[in-house]
Structures are given as C-alpha cells and as structure tokens.
C-alpha cells in the first residue's frame with residue numbers, strides 16, 4: 001500500500017489549491033480530470049532503432065492469428081530487454097544487485113527532475129551532462145527532491161522515427177549521442193537521494209564512452225536507468241510525477257517499461 005500513499009500524498013500536494021473533496025475524487029481527477037498524463041514511451045515496431053552490435057536485432061513481430069481484415073488477432077514477439085523505452089535493472093552492470101522483477105514497487109514512483117541540455121547537445125552530439133548542469137538546475141528550481149528520477153533531455157527523443165539520425169554513426173560506424181558524465185552520476189548517487197536516472201536516447205553513457213562509467217556508478221549503487229524515454233520536451237523541469245511499469249521478467253537484466261508522467 002505504500003506506493004498508493006505516496007501517490008495520494010503527491011496528489012494531495014498537487015491538488016492542495018483545489019477545494020477539499022473525498023480521497024476517491026483524487027483518483028477521479030488523476031485518471032479522468034484535470035491532471036495531464038504524458039506517455040513517455042515510444043511504440044515498438046520493426047523500424048524502432050536498436051543498438052547496432054552483434055547482440056542487436058530489430059523488434060520481431062509475427063502475427064499468429066489474423067482477423068478477417070488482416071489485423072492481428074494474436075501475435076508474438078522477440079525483443080532484447082534493452083530495445084525501445086526500457087529500464088536497466090541494477091544487475092545489468094552490477095552482478096548480485098536487483099533484477100527487474102526484484103525492484104520494489106515503491107522504487108518505481110517518484111518526482112521527475114528534467115534537465116534540459118538539448119541546445120548544448122544540438123551543438124555537440126558527444127556532450128555530457130556535467131555536475132555544473134545539475135547545480136545550475138538547482139539554483140533555478142531548488143534542490144533535487146528526495147526519491148527523484150533525474151531525466152536528461154538531450155533532444156534525441158524527436159529523432160526516434162529516423163533510426164539513422166538516432167544512431168548518428170560517423171564514417172567509421174561509431175555512434176555519436178550525448179549522455180551523463182561520471183561526475184554528474186557521482187553527485188546524484190553520493191550527494192542526493194534519487195531512485196534512478198533516465199535519458200531520451202540509447203544510453204545514459206554517451207556513445208563514445210568506452211567503459212560505461214555511468215552504468216557502473218548508478219547500477220553499482222543499486223539504482224535503475226530509463227533509456228529511450230519519449231516526450232521529455234512535454235514535461236516541466238520540476239513538478240511532474242513518474243509512474244514506471246516495467247515488464248516483470250524473472251531474473252531479467254531490464255525490460256520494456258511503460259512510463260507515465262502525471263503533470264499538474
């Protein structure tokens with residue numbers, strides 16, 4: 001029940017200006033009313049961009065039973081745990097830490113912090129979000145809230161439909177997209193109380209990072225990543241609340257996640 005009380009507490013804060021009503025009315029307001037819900041999830045399809053390494057392959061969907069119209073009545077799919085909008089469980093880069101089914105439900109919900117460095121990333125595809133970007137965000141918006149999920153808006157989300165632009169490979173096949181820096185990850189893990197971090201491209205480490213330092217720091221601390229997050233440009237820098245619902249693969253290193261942001 002704790003996650004429900006977290007939601008209720010948040011909604012109480014969000015709706016504190018509205019006339020006081022019954023508790024149930026807050027759910028009514030959330031799901032049918034005034035609060036906006038932004039879907040931060042890309043649809044999965046056979047054209048979805050995927051990491052071009054030997055383990056990489058496209059989302060693979062077969063229709064097993066067809067409706068008279070040809071639409072699928074039943075299908076099946078094969079997909080990497082790390083294709084599309086997904087969550088990296090701590091075990092992805094930290095042996096012995098939680099798998100995707102082991103992350104407690106109340107670790108899935110938290111206030112969203114959105115740090116927009118999209119103009120810096122437009123100028124430099126290898127940009128890393130540095131410690132100073134976090135300090136500048138806090139100077140403007142206040143301290144990062146307790147149990148926040150810190151999202152980097154690199155501007156990559158709107159390239160999703162164009163896999164070549166999303167991968168942004170040079171003539172040697174090296175991809176170029178931005179990420180978090182190790183110093184930013186250290187600050188968030190050691191000096192703030194966060195649930196996880198996320199980004200609107202393939203990886204919380206930039207493409208040219210050689211040894212995945214951010215994965216090692218964040219997963220190493222038992223925290224998750226969200227990758228290929230959609231629609232970050234529709235969120236305010238602070239004030240939104242995230243609901244993450246990852247697929248529950250027993251022992252999985254990660255998996256597709258449906259992410260909703262509740263925006264007051």
Ligand SMILES: [Zn+2]
Pocket residue numbers: 081082086087088227254
């Ligand atoms: Zn991943």
